Amino acid sequence: xxxxxxNGIQRQEAAxxxxxxxxxxxxxxxxxxxxxxxxxxxxxxxxxPGWARPPGEPxxxxxxxxxxxxxxxxxxxxFLEAIVGDFQEAMREQLEIARHALRAGDGAALAAVAHxxxxxxxxxxxxxxxxxxxxxxSAGREGRLLEGPPLLAALEGEYRQVQRAMDVEVASSAQxxxxxxxxxxxxxxxxxxxxxAGVLGATGR
Amino acid sequence: xxxxxxxxxxxDKVVHTYLKALLEKEGFKVFSALDAMQAPMMARQVKPDLIxxxxxxxxxxxxxxxxxxxSMSWTLSIPILVYTSRAxxxxxxxxxxxxxxxxxxxxxxxxxxxxxIHKLLGE
Numbered sequence: 001x002x003x004x005x006x007n008g009i010q011r012q013e014a015a016x017x018x019x020x021x022x023x024x025x026x027x028x029x030x031x032x033x034x035x036x037x038x039x040x041x042x043x044x045x046x047x048x049p050g051w052a053r054p055p056g057e058p059x060x061x062x063x064x065x066x067x068x069x070x071x072x073x074x075x076x077x078x079f080l081e082a083i084v085g086d087f088q089e090a091m092r093e094q095l096e097i098a099r100h101a102l103r104a105g106d107g108a109a110l111a112a113v114a115h116x117x118x119x120x121x122x123x124x125x126x127x128x129x130x131x132x133x134x135x136x137x138s139a140g141r142e143g144r145l146l147e148g149p150p151l152l153a154a155l156e157g158e159y160r161q162v163q164r165a166m167d168v169e170v171a172s173s174a175q176x177x178x179x180x181x182x183x184x185x186x187x188x189x190x191x192x193x194x195x196x197a198g199v200l201g202a203t204g205r
Numbered sequence: 206x207x208x209x210x211x212x213x214x215x216x217d218k219v220v221h222t223y224l225k226a227l228l229e230k231e232g233f234k235v236f237s238a239l240d241a242m243q244a245p246m247m248a249r250q251v252k253p254d255l256i257x258x259x260x261x262x263x264x265x266x267x268x269x270x271x272x273x274x275x276s277m278s279w280t281l282s283i284p285i286l287v288y289t290s291r292a293x294x295x296x297x298x299x300x301x302x303x304x305x306x307x308x309x310x311x312x313x314x315x316x317x318x319x320x321x322i323h324k325l326l327g328e
Contacts (some may be wrong), residue, residue: 067315071226079226086218093295115261119290122312 051135051154053128059158059165064125072173080173084166087120093157095152100134100149110140110148117155124160129155208234209326212245212253214244216263217288220311224257228322240315241265245273248280255326259311260289260296271306277320284325288313 053059072080094117101109114137121130132155139147211233213224225235236251238244242264251257257276260267267287274280282305287296291309300306309321 063314068223071223071230071315075226077221082218083222083226086222090217090219112261115290116217119217119311122290123217123219123223 007074027053051132051151051158053158059128059162061125061127062170065169068124069169069173073176078174083124084170087124088163088165090120090161094157095156098152098155101140102145102152105145106174107140107143107145110139110145111139114140121162124162124166124192129158129162132158163174208232209255209282210234210236210251210253211255211257211322212236212244212247212251213239213257214238214247214257214262214267215257216240216261217259220259224318231319231322241267241270244270245275245280248274248283249277251262252279253283255322256283256285257288257322258285260287260291271300286321286325288318298321 068080068083074076078132087168094113097113098110101107101113118130118133118137121127121133132151136148136151136155138153139145209232211228213221213228213235215221215224215237220328221237221239225237228235236247236253238247240263244256244258244262258267258270267289271285273284274285284305284307287300287306287308288311289296289308293308293310296308296315300308302308305323305325307321307325309318313321
């Protein structure tokens, strides 16, 4: 059993962790929901291991990406655009559910939504994003909710990069299908591509 | 020759979009069910040559869907590919592999997925 002093230190550490993760409102709600105030009993809070993508690992598995492009070439109605759109819509909804589950201190709901997110990441070859989802799923299933905020922050950061990379792939695919297309849409995507090219280049693709 | 028909039972739109494109490119006609309630009804209506079945589903689960499909005379012999990210051991405790049921871990590559489909269809 932990004494009151240790418990107090854990609460402070957890509150700091939540603030550091940039989840201020969630953190306050987490505390008021009793999640932060009642951490699982164990000997100290080991830091959540780093969730940065390993150096040299691409955001999106190039083999999967090649498969997706090959499927896109066989369709006239923009398969890649459709699947990326489905993925982004699902991620928006599921990230919101994950935030809510953390606020409510609901580990089972957190595990369930992380599992769902992992499925879509796997299909699109976002391997590291899928690993973070798996970490969040385990944390939720095992009641390690203090690890939730930093994991969710890592997930959101990685997702933003994957999203940008996917937008570049969709734009390049659309250009391949309609080489003469230089509409405002492609122009806008192209303007964002300069930044995205950096993201992809950094991955060694 | 009529195209072979595949019913995909999965609540993940991304998985649906991907598998539909993959299977259609291979010449299959694809049908979709998004939850455990809809799946047996779709199976009875469509009478597919094969069902791709996820385990985690809204309104029930893949185990229940399997039970319903195997209990209806029109659908009891349809081959089922259980395509899920759940651990194989866990799934096989409920659904032992047999000639008309196989397990494939999600996500699988396109070629691995198609190989599993063709094998289950005896091709």
